[in-house]
Amino acid sequence: MTPKQPPQRKTPLYDWHVAHGARMVEFAGWAMPVQYSSIIDEHVATRTTASITDISHMGRLRFEGPGAAVFLAELLTRRVADLKPSQIRYSLVTNDAGGIMDDVLVGYYHNSHGQPFYVVVVNAGNREKIIRWVRDHLSPERAETPGEEVIFTDLTRLWAMFAVQGPNAVELLQPLVDVDLDWLRYYNGAQVQLLHPAAQRQGGIITRTGYTGEDGFELSIGASIAPGIWEALFEIGRQRGLDVVPTGIGARDTLRLEAGMPLYGHELTEQINPFQAGLKYACYLVGYDFPGRDALKALEVQPPDRKRIGLELPGRRAARHGCPILVDGRPVGEVTSGTFAPTLQKPIAMGYVSPEHARVGTELIVDVRGRQEPARVVKLPFYRRREKGASQ
Amino acid sequence: MTPEELLYAKTHEWVHIETDPSGAKTATLGLSAFAIEALTDLVFIDLPEPGRQVAAGESFGEVESVKAVSDLYSPIDGEIIEANTQAAGQPDTLNDDPYGAGWLVKIKITDDSGLTTLMDHAAYQRQCEENAE
Numbered sequence: 390m391t392p393k394q395p396p397q398r399k400t401p402l403y404d405w406h407v408a409h410g411a412r413m414v415e416f417a418g419w420a421m422p423v424q425y426s427s428i429i430d431e432h433v434a435t436r437t438t439a440s441i442t443d444i445s446h447m448g449r450l451r452f453e454g455p456g457a458a459v460f461l462a463e464l465l466t467r468r469v470a471d472l473k474p475s476q477i478r479y480s481l482v483t484n485d486a487g488g489i490m491d492d493v494l495v496g497y498y499h500n501s502h503g504q505p506f507y508v509v510v511v512n513a514g515n516r517e518k519i520i521r522w523v524r525d526h527l528s529p530e531r532a533e534t535p536g537e538e539v540i541f542t543d544l545t546r547l548w549a550m551f552a553v554q555g556p557n558a559v560e561l562l563q564p565l566v567d568v569d570l571d572w573l574r575y576y577n578g579a580q581v582q583l584l585h586p587a588a589q590r591q592g593g594i595i596t597r598t599g600y601t602g603e604d605g606f607e608l609s610i611g612a613s614i615a616p617g618i619w620e621a622l623f624e625i626g627r628q629r630g631l632d633v634v635p636t637g638i639g640a641r642d643t644l645r646l647e648a649g650m651p652l653y654g655h656e657l658t659e660q661i662n663p664f665q666a667g668l669k670y671a672c673y674l675v676g677y678d679f680p681g682r683d684a685l686k687a688l689e690v691q692p693p694d695r696k697r698i699g700l701e702l703p704g705r706r707a708a709r710h711g712c713p714i715l716v717d718g719r720p721v722g723e724v725t726s727g728t729f730a731p732t733l734q735k736p737i738a739m740g741y742v743s744p745e746h747a748r749v750g751t752e753l754i755v756d757v758r759g760r761q762e763p764a765r766v767v768k769l770p771f772y773r774r775r776e777k778g779a780s781q
Numbered sequence: 782m783t784p785e786e787l788l789y790a791k792t793h794e795w796v797h798i799e800t801d802p803s804g805a806k807t808a809t810l811g812l813s814a815f816a817i818e819a820l821t822d823l824v825f826i827d828l829p830e831p832g833r834q835v836a837a838g839e840s841f842g843e844v845e846s847v848k849a850v851s852d853l854y855s856p857i858d859g860e861i862i863e864a865n866t867q868a869a870g871q872p873d874t875l876n877d878d879p880y881g882a883g884w885l886v887k888i889k890i891t892d893d894s895g896l897t898t899l900m901d902h903a904a905y906q907r908q909c910e911e912n913a914e
Contacts, residue, residue, distance in 0.1 A: 428822045428847045639848055705825040707845060729824040729847050758843070758850065 400445035401549045401615040411637060417514035419446040422637035431640035432731040435601055436774075439555035440636040441622055448516030449544040449609065450523070453506035456537030461507055462677035464526060465495060466663065466685070469507070470677070472497040477576045477596055481663055481671050482511075482519060483681030487688055488659035489666065490522065491515040492651065494598060496578050508544070508594070508609075512653045516545060526680070549615030552641075553622065554605030556774075557631045562606055564625050565618070566595055570606070573597045583610065587617025600641060602648025602772055646737060647730050649699060649770030655710060655725040656697055656739055664693045665741065667769075695722060696747040699769040700738040700755065704762045707736035708755040714742050715754040715761070721746050724755060730771060737771050738764070782880050788896065789813060789905035792854045795880065796899060798890075806890040808857055812844065814879045815909045822847040823872035828864040828886060835859060835888065837895035842885070844872075853885065856899055858892035 397420040406413060411422030422443065424431060434440050452461055462469040467480035477496040484490050494510040511519045523541055532539045553562050559570045566581040573579055578596035582588075593610035610618055626633030642652070651657050651666060663672050663685065674686050702708060708727040713720045722742030730737040738755070746753060751766040787795040793816035797809040817823065825845040835841045840852035841861065864886050868874040875883035900908065 423848070424821065432847075643847060705845075706827065706843075707824075707850070709850065729822075729845065731847065 398446070400443055401612040402443040402445065402619055405616055405619060406443065406635075409635065411635075414638075416638055417446060417512070419513060421446060422635070424637040424639040425635050428637075428639040428643060429731045431634055431636035432643050434632065434634040435555045435603055435636060435640060435644055436732055437556065438632045438634075439553065439557040439561045439605075439626070440634050440640070441619065442552040442554070442636045442638075442641055443549070443619070444552050444607070444641075445545075445549040445612070445615070446513040447545075447550055448511035448513060448519065449548055449550065450509045450511060450516075450519070451506055451542045451544050452509065452539060453504065453542075454532075454538035454540045456531070456534065456539040457505075457507055459537070459677065460527060460531070460539045461495060461509070463679050464523065465493070465509075466672045466679060466681070467495070468673045468676055469495060469497075472507075474499055474505070475578050477578055477598060479576075479671055481668060482522065483663070483679070483685065484659055485680050485684065487662045487681040487684035489653075489657045489661050489663060489668075490659060491519055492653060492657055492668075492671075493519075494596075496594075496596060498578065498580060498594060500580075510550075514654060516543075547612055548609045549612050549619075551608045551610075551615075551619065551622070552599055552601070552605065553608060554599045554601040554603045554644075556604060557633075558603070558605040560629060561622060561626055561631055561633060562595070562608070564629075565621065566593075568595070570595075570597075573606075583614075583618065585618065585621045587621050588614050589617075593618075600648075600650060601644035602650070602770060603644075603774055642726075643728050643731055646726055646728055646739065647732055647770065647772035649739070649772075651697070651739070652726060661741070662688055662693070664688055665695050665697065667697045692744060694743065695741040696744050697725075697769075698722075698740060698742055698747050699767045699771055700724070700727075700740060700753070700764040701733075701767045701771070702736040702738065702755065702762055702764045705736070706757050706760070706762055708738040708740075708757050708762065708764065712738075712740075712758075713756045714740055714746075714764070715756055716746055721753070732772055739769070742766075784814070784880055785902045787880065788899035788901060789908075790854060790856045790899055791908065792852075794854060794856065794885075796856060796896070798893075798896070806893055807862070808859065808888045808890055809884050810853075810855065810886050810888065811879060811884040812853070812875060813905070813909075815912075816851075817875050817879050817883075820844060820846040820851065823875060826869040826872055826875070826885070828853075828866070828869045829861050831861050831863055833861045835861060837892070855888060855895075857888060857890050857895040859888040859890040861886055862889050863887040
């Protein structure tokens with residue numbers, strides 16, 4: 390007998406993925422496409438033209454009401470109260486010990502009635518934990534204090550979300566939305582009208598954010614119109630002669646790894662604090678008090694006992710999550726993510742080592758399935774895109 | 782070689798047996814088209830040096846794709862007499878010709894009792910169909 394598994398959640402695009410030959414895997418309780426064709430092809434398309442990824446599994450939590458700004462400032466490590474309309478920030482959620490519970494994006498918007506609200510995008514695997522954490526800190530008394538009300542809604546199942554990434558992302562998305570995307574700056578968002586019949590007059594939120602190291606956007610729209618808009622994007626791609634491909638979470642992982650971006654459950658866990666992870670910039674310790682702030686203040690003045698590093702392996706075998714990192718045969722850390730990097734054409738990895746081994750250029754050994762492979766500490770990110778118009 | 786003439790291990794290696802006039806048996810091993818298709822993004826194949834002894838059920842190498850690493854298993858006891866270094870350096874060879882130029886190793890068989898665990902092509906096809914469901 391096998392233990393009974395809870396049914397996997399399906400995004401609004403599930404049927405499309407299956408119909409288009411995606412290999413479906415379980416990811417954080419969701420049935421997600423890992424790839425449609427080849428991870429390398431999907432990765433290269435994202436770096437050279439544009440790709441569309443279903444990221445509807447990401448948790449989307451909305452906070453509104455006059456008390457929302459202060460509530461979030463007292464929950465997140467980053468400043469929230471001074472966000473300008475349409476601005477987005479990367480932030481962490483820490484536990485009382487300063488361990489990382491999640492890394493999130495918080496955005497500030499206004500609805501059509503001019504009412505402000507915040508959307509916090511959380512990792513799929515952390516959604517339930519963060520919802521519990523929110524409820525632990527948002528007592529009914531607090532939520533209903535006159536003049537400081539906070540209304541909290543989990544939008545995850547109501548909204549689909551697509552990542553549209555790559556150098557041609559602007560050209561691909563522009564015909565679909567009523568704002569000039571050239572004016573939408575990195576880490577800014579906008580509420581948009583969708584200029585396509587499939588939208589059924591619904592709008593959406595578009596943000597210039599991503600998890601690939603390329604220029605690109607993330608688009609949130611109602612679940613009911615998601616399949617039609619998804620198809621519309623491919624239709625626009627065909628009309629414009631852009632070679633747009635759907636990409637799965639396989640390429641999403643290799644892209645973010647080349648871009649040196651941490652992934653929760655790998656580089657980030659509750660046993661890691663922001664200073665170890667190199668995310669000091671995401672901690673604002675002198676503003677509102679949030680869980681873990683005092684612990685982080687104490688940690689800030691000590692040197693971290695381990696540091697997140699990037700590794701390049703001159704060999705062909707890729708280091709993977711859990712591989713020990715050695716110096717003179719002695720473990721000094723562990724790999725947290727590793728893959729063959731399709732753009733760089735070599736194995737790369739991220740991991741943690743004690744600080745004396747974290748300097749760029751340090752030669753280390755990784756135990757890859759029982760064999761010692763040389764590795765060199767390199768600067769993160771591994772891959773940085775060339776800005777438009779910049780010469781080589 | 783055609784896929785129909787080969788024997789297959791549960792772990793997706795194909796095996797071709799040749800017997801020389803003295804009765805000595807040599808096995809050529811490769812990876813089935815089904816497995817190669819499932820791995821998709823092969824980036825590296827690690828094969829043993831000639832001379833290495835392998836035991837049935839033991840890993841003798843690995844195939845690495847972007848996403849994961851898989852072991853290669855020998856179904857028989859024997860000695861590696863040749864490894865296809867050309868294919869190892871050029872994983873595309875496996876995609877292009879899995880049952881020909883994409884062979885992986887030749888093994889001089891010392892104990893062939895493991896061969897009884899292998900499937901013929903039809904049985905292997907059934908396993909793949911079940912896996913695909």
